[in-house]
Amino acid sequence: MPSVDSCRPNPEELLRKVQADERRESRGRLKVFLGYASRVGKSFRMFDEGRRRKERGQDVVVAALQTGATPEIQEILKNLEVIPAIPTKHAGRDYFPMDMSALFRRHPQVCLIDGLAYDNPPGSRNPHRWQDVSELLDRGIAVITAVNLQYICEQQDAVERITGKRAANSIPAAFLQEADEIEVVDAPPDTLVDRTGSNVKIDSRRLAELRELALLLAADVVDCQLQEYLDAHGVAARWGAQERILVCLTSRSNAADMLRSGQRNKLRFHGALLAAYVEQPDLPARDRELLDQHLALAREMGAEVHGLKGGDFVDAILAFAREQRITQLFLGHTGRPGRAWLARSPIDRLIDAAEDFDVRLFPHGSSL
Amino acid sequence: MSVKGKLKVYLGYAAGVGKTYRMLDEAQELKQKGVDIVIGYFEPHGRKETIAKTEGLEVVPRRVLTYNGSPFEEMDTNAVIRRKPAVALVDEFAHTNVPGAERVKRWQDVHAILAAGIDVLTTMNVQHLESLNDQVFHATGIRVRETVPDWVVDEADELVFVDLTPRALRNRLERGVVYSQEKARRAMENFFTESNLTALREMALRHTAHEVEEKLDAEDAAAAVSAESLGEPANGAQAARRTERILICLTGRPSSAVLIRRGKRVADYIHADCLAVHVGDPTHDGEAVERHMSFARNLRIDTHVIVVEGGDVSGAIANFARTHGVTQIFMGRSSPLPWWKRYRETVVQQLVRQARDMQITIVAERRR
Numbered sequence: 001m002p003s004v005d006s007c008r009p010n011p012e013e014l015l016r017k018v019q020a021d022e023r024r025e026s027r028g029r030l031k032v033f034l035g036y037a038s039r040v041g042k043s044f045r046m047f048d049e050g051r052r053r054k055e056r057g058q059d060v061v062v063a064a065l066q067t068g069a070t071p072e073i074q075e076i077l078k079n080l081e082v083i084p085a086i087p088t089k090h091a092g093r094d095y096f097p098m099d100m101s102a103l104f105r106r107h108p109q110v111c112l113i114d115g116l117a118y119d120n121p122p123g124s125r126n127p128h129r130w131q132d133v134s135e136l137l138d139r140g141i142a143v144i145t146a147v148n149l150q151y152i153c154e155q156q157d158a159v160e161r162i163t164g165k166r167a168a169n170s171i172p173a174a175f176l177q178e179a180d181e182i183e184v185v186d187a188p189p190d191t192l193v194d195r196t197g198s199n200v201k202i203d204s205r206r207l208a209e210l211r212e213l214a215l216l217l218a219a220d221v222v223d224c225q226l227q228e229y230l231d232a233h234g235v236a237a238r239w240g241a242q243e244r245i246l247v248c249l250t251s252r253s254n255a256a257d258m259l260r261s262g263q264r265n266k267l268r269f270h271g272a273l274l275a276a277y278v279e280q281p282d283l284p285a286r287d288r289e290l291l292d293q294h295l296a297l298a299r300e301m302g303a304e305v306h307g308l309k310g311g312d313f314v315d316a317i318l319a320f321a322r323e324q325r326i327t328q329l330f331l332g333h334t335g336r337p338g339r340a341w342l343a344r345s346p347i348d349r350l351i352d353a354a355e356d357f358d359v360r361l362f363p364h365g366s367s368l
Numbered sequence: 369m370s371v372k373g374k375l376k377v378y379l380g381y382a383a384g385v386g387k388t389y390r391m392l393d394e395a396q397e398l399k400q401k402g403v404d405i406v407i408g409y410f411e412p413h414g415r416k417e418t419i420a421k422t423e424g425l426e427v428v429p430r431r432v433l434t435y436n437g438s439p440f441e442e443m444d445t446n447a448v449i450r451r452k453p454a455v456a457l458v459d460e461f462a463h464t465n466v467p468g469a470e471r472v473k474r475w476q477d478v479h480a481i482l483a484a485g486i487d488v489l490t491t492m493n494v495q496h497l498e499s500l501n502d503q504v505f506h507a508t509g510i511r512v513r514e515t516v517p518d519w520v521v522d523e524a525d526e527l528v529f530v531d532l533t534p535r536a537l538r539n540r541l542e543r544g545v546v547y548s549q550e551k552a553r554r555a556m557e558n559f560f561t562e563s564n565l566t567a568l569r570e571m572a573l574r575h576t577a578h579e580v581e582e583k584l585d586a587e588d589a590a591a592a593v594s595a596e597s598l599g600e601p602a603n604g605a606q607a608a609r610r611t612e613r614i615l616i617c618l619t620g621r622p623s624s625a626v627l628i629r630r631g632k633r634v635a636d637y638i639h640a641d642c643l644a645v646h647v648g649d650p651t652h653d654g655e656a657v658e659r660h661m662s663f664a665r666n667l668r669i670d671t672h673v674i675v676v677e678g679g680d681v682s683g684a685i686a687n688f689a690r691t692h693g694v695t696q697i698f699m700g701r702s703s704p705l706p707w708w709k710r711y712r713e714t715v716v717q718q719l720v721r722q723a724r725d726m727q728i729t730i731v732a733e734r735r736r
Contacts, residue, residue: 031533181533184573188376188526205587208580215529215577222570229563241503241570261727268637270577333724348717351701351730358630360696360729361720 028142031181035148036214037207039192042146042185043114047076049144050112059109063098066115088121095121098132110142117151119169130171149214152176162209177221184218216270243271246326247303248317251287253332255294258362259301262330275303276320278313314349326357333361373482376526377461378491381572382565384546385532387491388459392421394489395457408456409443415545433468440466445477455487462496462514475520494572497521498667499633502626506734507567510559517667522582529576534565612640615694617685620653623700623733624660630731631698632667645672647684682718689726696727
């Protein structure tokens with residue numbers, strides 16, 4: 001079971017990080033334009049950036065084009081050098097893989113690559129175009145590329161649920177996470193819907209759902225970038241834009257209510273749900289059993305469960321909440337009915353110390 | 369009677385991301401299609417590319433108002449309405465008019481234009497959203513004074529997120545595209561730091577995703593209502609809506625503003641009703657309480673005042689919550705009592721003890 005300790009970077013992790021940083025320095029920069037559907041204008045934005053960079057004196061070439069370029073894109077292409085693809089026929093299908101050797105020889109500063117999720121014909125240097133891109137980056141060539149949400153592997157189930165379709169080719173989300181920059185190309189669905197079609201209403205609804213998915217994906221990527229930046233610059237974790245909910249469980253908690261509310265908040269805010277308990281070696285068997293049931297329920301409801309070491313309940317919870325950038329902490333009301341003279345209850349102490357997160361107290365026993 | 373115009377908002381995360389440019393781009397497109405479009409207000413900021421985009425667009429001259437002996441230019445809302453185009457462009461939605469103008473806020477001017485049956489395109493940055501005020505302060509250290517209530521933006525027919533990566537934005541600043549060199553240098557050291565920009569960008573992405581989801585939910589709700597009126601059983605998910613009621617206990621203390629924003633934000637996200645109550649002696653702290661009450665009403669929160677003589681504040685809150693079907697009470701932290709008064713309880717402690725059958729959320733002040 002993960003404990004607090006596992007959240008701190010260990011020496012190997014730090015070494016990996018340093019090595020990754022070193023690699024990144026010599027590597028070309030990757031910029032990805034992300035759209036939620038075709039026709040939002042990703043390709044145009046990408047080529048337009050290429051145009052502007054060329055005007056500012058950078059050495060820019062086009063390495064991959066898609067068919068059906070709009071007149072606006074064709075206008076830009078007039079002023080850009082294109083390294084033509086190698087037309088290849090395989091099993092009756094036409095393929096247009098990038099000419100990698102020509103690109104290596106030409107070695108521009110910046111490569112524009114449309115259609116990142118392209119699969120190369122069998123027998124190519126790499127099966128997938130994103131792997132070609134990786135090689136270009138390794139050789140210090142910067143790449144600007146464009147991709148649609150439906151091609152991101154980890155999003156394909158969700159996309160299929162919305163559209164009923166699944167693209168055959170895909171790129172791993174990790175490739176996107178490693179990009180130096182991701183820019184979202186947003187447009188209201190209404191501008192994309194085929195007004196002449198018969199399913200205008202359904203189409204615009206689907207597009208809206210895809211749009212939400214793309215925005216949230218980008219927000220998650222940006223959140224990771226922010227944390228990396230703050231870590232790298234030694235800035236203490238801050239209250240982020242993402243809601244992070246921590247449910248504190250004891251054997252006496254009304255775990256079902258707390259977790260249900262936590263799950264609801266997680267869904268509504270597109271946040272994270274964590275559950276934690278403080279390890280107590282001398283817990284009576286009956287309580288141990290209850291706690292285990294609560295933890296099983298937490299896992300079932302998609303919470304990330306953490307066992308906290310440390311004698312004092314309040315101190316352990318506070319440290320964990322800060323480290324995890326918690327924004328909402330769920331806790332059961334104290335079971336003790338009276339109030340000891342001058343003694344402050346654990347809840348009082350938690351509330352007094354909770355400067356960065358809300359504390360939500362839940363009644364014991366089911367409220368249903 | 370004319371039909372209300374449609375509102376489209378270009379949302380960015382900082383000055384210089386290209387909101388106005390995108391808006392003008394659309395204006396040019398509309399004009400080419402023969403739409404009668406005028407500029408109601410445009411803020412050039414001396415940006416060449418943006419100014420070039422206004423070419424050929426009709427501009428309604430601004431109005432000059434004198435305040436403290438100096439002339440100020442504002443949008444001439446009445447002239448825009450008299451001109452009655454199909455579409456009006458109004459830059460900087462969150463702007464506060466100079467005292468003496470007919471309306472306090474530009475978004476109120478926009479409402480007047482919409483009411484006259486004119487569509488409006490407008491721009492704003494995410495940090496001006498009321499509900500994000502504390503989060504923006506926490507992430508950037510800047511307390512934004514010009515805010516727009518969330519419902520005003522929720523009511524927009526379309527919201528478009530205008531993205532640019534923080535790196536590209538900082539490049540623009542360096543090149544002097546956004547501000548003059550000297551101003552740009554200062555901006556980059558203060559507000560336009562990479563971490564600030566990244567945090568704001570994440571907020572803008574999440575907010576746009578939230579707005580997209582809210583629109584989809586509203587469609588579902590409308591569909592459920594029409595299904596019900598046709599005698600079909602209501603969708604279970606819809607029946608479950610609005611069962612949560614959040615009660616915000618506000619006081620005259622300055623932290624009540626944070627409490628109100630937080631309570632309303634949570635209520636909006638989980639689709640809960642939102643009430644606010646002040647329990648106490650209105651002659652005490654009357655002015656500050658009234659200010660917070662009016663702030664809450666501006667955010668469309670249903671407000672109540674309960675006068676208690678004798679001082680059982682927590683009892684009155686618990687009673688109000690029970691009689692109004694409240695499921696969650698939101699309170700600020702009571703200031704800790706000096707140690708020699710610790711034998712007494714704070715209002716929070718009293719309520720926590722008295723209302724162990726209720727969910728109580730104690731909201732953090734989130735100072736930096």
